[in-house]
Amino acid sequence: MGPAVNGAPPRSRSYDTRRRQEAAEESRKRVLAQSRELFLANGYGRTTIAAIAHAAGVSKESVYKGFGGKPGLVRAIYEQSLRGAGGPPAEERSDRAQATVADPRELMEQFGRFVAEVSPLGSPVFLLIRDAAASGDPDMAALLRDVDEERYQRMLHNARQVLGRGFLRPGLAVEEVADVFFMGTSAELYETLVLKRGWTAERFGRFVARTLAASLLADG
Incomplete structure (x- = not known):
């Protein structure tokens, strides 16, 4: 734990790691929820990664990194179900x-x-x-x-x-x-x-x- 900066209490590394993990999990949940909604509303072929990313408030790159594209997203949605x-x-x-x-x-x-x-x-x-x-x-x-x-x-x-x-x-x-x-x-x-x-x-x-x-x- 490092020294305080400008009088603010130091933040532990484990706290920062936990916050990043929580943020990543919330992002994953949003992507899955929006993917499910869009796939079931529009069909597999007409649903794009760009539309899913926009609806979930994340980048296309993060969706590809997390799920590997549309097939991985559908598998993840099914397994979640x-x-x-x-x-x-x-x-x-x-x-x-x-x-x-x-x-x-x-x-x-x-x-x-x-x-x-x-x-x-x-x-x-x-x-x-x-x-x-x-x-x-x-x-x-x-x-x-x-x-x-x-x-x-x-x-x-x-x-x-x-x-x-x-x-x-x-x-x-x-x-x-x-x-x-x-x-x-x-x-x-x-x-x-x-x-x-x-x-x-x-x-x-x-x-x-x-x-x-x-x-x-x-x-x-």
Whole structure:
């Protein structure tokens, strides 16, 4: 800590570092928020880094440095969406439920609530990726393959967890359970029932919970 200048108290190096880190994190949050808004409003192809930077109050160079361009931004937005609406990440809460909930039907209801929370955040971004990939963008086609595979691996993880608890009816293979989870968490199902048919997220989550229970649990 150096001497005071003009009578002002010295500022510690750690304080300055913390302030810079906080400012950088706030800048990142603004970029992600504005990116999400612009991408979903205007589409992937029509949204530019310049427009995102202007809306977030940062330079284009800082956006490229932080995210590597539009594909990196979309991936970051999607991954942020999967964390849920706040607090501990949704995947962490899901793992805790799978390890601690004692009633299989209550666990399916928990899964439905997670879907109702995460789908309104993540599904529109997945659909953005899908549509950009369909338009011929190779970066989005690669990202679509990545996020689909990552989601399937997560569903395999969930399937192994619930099978290990002995919650499901006999005779189910882990791949079949994973496929049912994969269907229930799909953006395409959300698109059909919520975006096209006007269901609320809560109704959608209850439907997913009932579908999982009917498909995977023993009768009674």
